[in-house]
Structures are given as structure tokens and as C-alpha cells.
Amino acid sequence: MIELNVHKTLQSAQGSMELHVELTVEKGQFITLYGESGAGKTSTLRMLSGLMPPDKGSITVNGTVWFDRERKTNLNPRHRNIGYVFQDYALFPNMTVSQNLEFALDRKQDKTVVEDLIATMELQQLRHRKPGTLSGGQKQRVALARALVRQPGVLLLDEPLSALDSAMRQKLQQYILEAHKKYGLTTILISHDIGEIIKLSDKVYEMQNGKIVRQGAPPDMFGLGKTSAKFRFTGEVIRIQKEDVVYVVTIRIGNDAVKVIADQSEVSHLQPGDKVAVASKAFNPVIQKI
Amino acid sequence: MEWGPIILTLKLAAATTAILFVLAVPLAYWLSRTTSRIKPVVEALVSMPLVLPPTVLGFYMLLAFSPQNAFGDWLDKWLGIQLVFSFAGLVLASVLYSLPFMVHPIQSGLSSLPNTLSEASYTLGKSKWTTLRKVLLPNIRPSLLTGIVLSFAHTMGEFGVVLMIGGNIPGKTRVASIAIYDEVEALNYGAANGYSLILLALSFITLLVVYLINGGYLKRFTV
Incomplete structure (x- = not known):
């Protein structure tokens, strides 16, 4: 179980921000931090991993104190039992895929775990390649495998899939979910993708200006439980155009853009960039094989 | 022309480079990481030999290490080290004089690596020393080579x-550049020309090697 209660004053382009995060994650849970850029999500992961010291507060994981300002405890990142997947993958360019994984081994650790991970992440073909020759999705698989070599109790994922196309994302989400279950991990993910959050996580925390403003189960958080819709999708408003007496709202859902007619009262609180749900109640949607 | 000064020059350069490498890696690492207030002071001191006339550096070292002064006297009596007019003194002076040429390339190499590389290594349970040795240094090989050759x-x-x-003691402190000056003073232009040509060729070859390797022309030698 992770018990985290930390304060930190962060300097950003918009001035200083007070970060105060308090959260408890049960063992084996998969949670997501969600929110705008600069809300303090990455800083939260960095404080949990020991890469950034909090100003005050405490971090306790499975009964071990990792950080406590009062007691002057601050465990070195190397002694915290975590796997961290960085947004830019952070693979070591001088090592091959196998060497990147083997580097993470503890001195007395059995090498079979590396073979196991290479098989799980389907890296057999790539094992002798250097990171510079890999695609984004391949790098991400290596980074995920490497983070799991030490068999950490806690896995931290900082927007691991944001640079990938949707087909690759789907596949990697599967890898993450498999690893989470197989190794009994407690996982904290940072993500902006609502579909991804609903698919992967048990609980989602929304952050704004350094604070957690909302929390709950993903379907409730993103409004899936509220309407008895026959079908519904979440998407992002791209454009709002006035045509004669109605408005045409263009919404991106996955890789498609759809146009929805709306009246003035509906568009008055919408602007491009808003996340919305598109649902239909009265009609049965037609399904066609493509 | 004798080969003694050339060999002494190469010995001096090799010893200086080896000592500098050991000193410069931790110094450059510290400079690339620190947010300390004394960083600009240290950086200025490291870069001083670039702008200071070598004679100024030599003059103060001569004063400091002279057995007539307290420090030189202490070195001589307690450690039996005489740094004035000796090879050891030359090496020490050269280390100070060439310091920026080793520190600057390594520092800029380390600064150019993304922070996440070392952070990833820490989260994988590795110490700072292991990270430096196995992750950071191997990824700045061109910078290390540049530092060594320069x-x-x-x-x-x-x-x-x-x-x-060092003065001009044959076999001890008479390096090639001094020998050239000496031969010209004695109007031995032939010998001076011999030394000069060898220095010219050596300088050209060493620099050419750096540019060939770092330019990727000899790919198999680099990362």
C-alpha cells in the first residue's frame, strides 16, 4: 500500500505553484493521474520515486518509510522498490536491448527474469539492436521490460504511450495490463487518454494546479454512468461553426472526425479542445462491417 | 638534432593527459550537475589558462615551488619533492595549463545528455559511480576523445x-618547443627546422584523428 502526503513549491513558467498531494493506493491497484499539463502529475511521480525531494510530508510504502521530513528519512531512489517508465523512454544508447535489461539486474539476481521479460514483451527479434535503431513502440516495450527487471512492487508510468499511434497504443496497453497482473504490481499511470484510463485503471485522480480535485472510478469520472445511452463515445471538440440557425460541432473520436448538429444553448458552454461525450438515445445505431 | 626533446615532449604530454583525465572527469561531472553558488568561480578558474599568458602561470608556480619559499621548502623537506626545474614540476604545470582543454569537452558532453538517463539508472538501483562509468561516460565517447587529444x-x-x-635541462626539462628556441638562438636553423617539422606533423595527425573519428569517417571506432 502506498500512502503519500507531500507538499512542494514548484517553480514554473506561470510562477510558483503549491503542490499538495494526498493519496492512498491499495496494493495491486492500478490508478491514473489525469489533468492538464503542469498540474503536478509528473512531479508527484518524481517525489514518489525519490528523484525530487518534497518540501514536507511523508511517503510510506508497504509499511516502509521512504520519506519523512520530520524524521529526516529520505530513501535513495536506488533503494526504493520501483520501476519507472519515462516519457522519453531513457534507454541507454550505448547498450543493446538485452544489455539495457541486464544492466538493471541486481548483483545476485538470476538472469532468467531478463529472458522471461524478453519473451513477454516479444523482444526476441530486437535483443541485439541498439535503441537508436528502434521505433517508438519498440523502445516503449524495452523501457517497460527494463523497469520490470528488478521485480518492483510499484510501477510508475509517465505518459508512456502518448507518442504512439492508436494501433500501437492498444497493443501496449495490453502489455501493461498483462505485466500489472502477472507481476502483482501496484501501478500509477499518467495519461490524458480517457479511453486508455477507462481500459486500464481501477481509480482515477484528477489534478489541477497541484491539487487533487476529483477522484473516483473511471466510468463515473468521465460521465459514463449518468445517462442510459444506447451508444456513446468520448471525443474532443475540434471546431464549432454556425450554419444558418444551427451550429455544427466537429468532434474527434479516436481517429475519426464526426459532425454533430447543436443549438445555441448547447454550444454556449463549449469551445474547441473540450472533452465531450457523444451519445444517442432515441435511435438504434446501425452497425456495418468494414 | 637529437630525439631526446621529442621523446621528452611525448612523455610529458602522455603523463599530463593521463593525470588530467582522472582529475577532469569528476570535476566536469560536478560542474555539469551542480547548482552551487561557487560554480561560476570554479568555471572561471578552470578557464583561466585560456586567457592568461603562460608566463604568468609559470612565474607564480616558480615562486610557489621555489625552495626559498615556505611551500617549496616544506615540499622539499617533508616530501622530498622538488618541483622547480624537474620533470614532476613540468607535469604539474602542464596539468594546470591544459585543464580547460580536458574539462570543457567532457563538461559539455555530460550536460548534453538528457537527465532521464541518469535518473533511469538510479531507479534501476545503480549508484552515481556505476551510472557515471557505465551509462554517462560511454555515451560521451566523442567528447572524451576530444578532451584527450586536445x-x-x-x-x-x-x-x-x-x-x-622547467628551464632547459637536457633529458629532464628540455622539451621540443624549448629545443627549437634554443637552436634558433644558436643559429642552428637546420635542427630547429627538424624539431618544428616533427611538432607540426604530430599536431596535424592528432587533430586529424579527432575529426576523422568524431565526424564518423571511422565509424567502427565510435559508439
């Missing part, structure tokens, strides 16, 4: 510092 070449070419602190 320090070597720069030490080969020094004159003022050597003249001040």
Missing part, C-alpha cells in the same frame, strides 16, 4: 610555462 596536443605545444618552471 590536452595532448596542447601540452606538446606549450612553451612559456615550461620555460619558466
Whole structure:
């Protein structure tokens, strides 16, 4: 179980921000931090991993104190039992895929775990390649495998899939979910993708200006439980155009853009960039094989 | 022309480069990481030899290490080290004189690596020392090579510092650049030309090697 209660004053382009995060994650849970850029999500992961010291507060994981300002405890990142997947993958360019994984081994650790991970992440073909020759999705698989070599109790994922196309994302989400279950991990993910959050996580925390403003189960958080819709999708408003007496709202859902007619009262609180749900109640949607 | 000064020059350059490498890696690492307030002061001191006339450096070292002064006297009596007019003194002076040529490339190499590389290594349970040795240094090989070759070449070419602190003792402190000056004074233009041509060729070759390797022309030698 992770018990985290930390304060930190962060300097950003918009001035200083007070970060105060308090959260408890049960063992084996998969949670997501969600929110705008600069809300303090990455800083939260960095404080949990020991890469950034909090100003005050405490971090306790499975009964071990990792950080406590009062007691002057601050465990070195190397002694915290975590796997961290960085947004830019952070693979070591001088090592091959196998060497990147083997580097993470503890001195007395059995090498079979590396073979196991290479098989799980389907890296057999790539094992002798250097990171510079890999695609984004391949790098991400290596980074995920490497983070799991030490068999950490806690896995931290900082927007691991944001640079990938949707087909690759789907596949990697599967890898993450498999690893989470197989190794009994407690996982904290940072993500902006609502579909991804609903698919992967048990609980989602929304952050704004350094604070957690909302929390709950993903379907409730993103409004899936509220309407008895026959079908519904979440998407992002791209454009709002006035045509004669109605408005045409263009919404991106996955890789498609759809146009929805709306009246003035509906568009008055919408602007491009808003996340919305598109649902239909009265009609049965037609399904066609493509 | 004798080969003694050339060999002494190469020995001096090799010893200086080896010592500098050991000193410069931790110094450059610290400079690339620190947010300390004394960083600009240290950076200025490291870069001083770039702008300071070598004779100034040599003059103060001569004063400091002279057995007539307290420090030189202490070195001589307690440690039996005489730094004035000796090879050891030349090496020490050359280390100071070529310091920026080793520190700057390594520092900029380390600064250019993304922070996440070392952070990833820490989260994988590795110490700072292991991270430096296995992750950071192997990824700045071109910078290390540049530092080594520039320090070597720069030490080969020094004159003022050597003249001040080493003098002109054959076999001990008479390096090629001093020998050239000496031969010209004695109007032995032939011998001076011999030394000069060898220095010219050595300098050209060492620099050419750096540019060939770092430019990727000899790919199999690099990362």
C-alpha cells in the first residue's frame, strides 16, 4: 500500500505553484493521474520515486518509510522498490536491448527474469539492436521490460504511450495490463487518454494546479454512468461553426472526425479542445462491417 | 638534432593527459550537475589558462615551488619533492595549463545528455559511480576523445610555462618547443627546422584523428 502526503513549491513558467498531494493506493491497484499539463502529475511521480525531494510530508510504502521530513528519512531512489517508465523512454544508447535489461539486474539476481521479460514483451527479434535503431513502440516495450527487471512492487508510468499511434497504443496497453497482473504490481499511470484510463485503471485522480480535485472510478469520472445511452463515445471538440440557425460541432473520436448538429444553448458552454461525450438515445445505431 | 626533446615532449604530454583525465572527469561531472553558488568561480578558474599568458602561470608556480619559499621548502623537506626545474614540476604545470582543454569537452558532453538517463539508472538501483562509468561516460565517447587529444596536443605545444618552471635541462626539462628556441638562438636553423617539422606533423595527425573519428569517417571506432 502506498500512502503519500507531500507538499512542494514548484517553480514554473506561470510562477510558483503549491503542490499538495494526498493519496492512498491499495496494493495491486492500478490508478491514473489525469489533468492538464503542469498540474503536478509528473512531479508527484518524481517525489514518489525519490528523484525530487518534497518540501514536507511523508511517503510510506508497504509499511516502509521512504520519506519523512520530520524524521529526516529520505530513501535513495536506488533503494526504493520501483520501476519507472519515462516519457522519453531513457534507454541507454550505448547498450543493446538485452544489455539495457541486464544492466538493471541486481548483483545476485538470476538472469532468467531478463529472458522471461524478453519473451513477454516479444523482444526476441530486437535483443541485439541498439535503441537508436528502434521505433517508438519498440523502445516503449524495452523501457517497460527494463523497469520490470528488478521485480518492483510499484510501477510508475509517465505518459508512456502518448507518442504512439492508436494501433500501437492498444497493443501496449495490453502489455501493461498483462505485466500489472502477472507481476502483482501496484501501478500509477499518467495519461490524458480517457479511453486508455477507462481500459486500464481501477481509480482515477484528477489534478489541477497541484491539487487533487476529483477522484473516483473511471466510468463515473468521465460521465459514463449518468445517462442510459444506447451508444456513446468520448471525443474532443475540434471546431464549432454556425450554419444558418444551427451550429455544427466537429468532434474527434479516436481517429475519426464526426459532425454533430447543436443549438445555441448547447454550444454556449463549449469551445474547441473540450472533452465531450457523444451519445444517442432515441435511435438504434446501425452497425456495418468494414 | 637529437630525439631526446621529442621523446621528452611525448612523455610529458602522455603523463599530463593521463593525470588530467582522472582529475577532469569528476570535476566536469560536478560542474555539469551542480547548482552551487561557487560554480561560476570554479568555471572561471578552470578557464583561466585560456586567457592568461603562460608566463604568468609559470612565474607564480616558480615562486610557489621555489625552495626559498615556505611551500617549496616544506615540499622539499617533508616530501622530498622538488618541483622547480624537474620533470614532476613540468607535469604539474602542464596539468594546470591544459585543464580547460580536458574539462570543457567532457563538461559539455555530460550536460548534453538528457537527465532521464541518469535518473533511469538510479531507479534501476545503480549508484552515481556505476551510472557515471557505465551509462554517462560511454555515451560521451566523442567528447572524451576530444578532451584527450586536445590536452595532448596542447601540452606538446606549450612553451612559456615550461620555460619558466622547467628551464632547459637536457633529458629532464628540455622539451621540443624549448629545443627549437634554443637552436634558433644558436643559429642552428637546420635542427630547429627538424624539431618544428616533427611538432607540426604530430599536431596535424592528432587533430586529424579527432575529426576523422568524431565526424564518423571511422565509424567502427565510435559508439
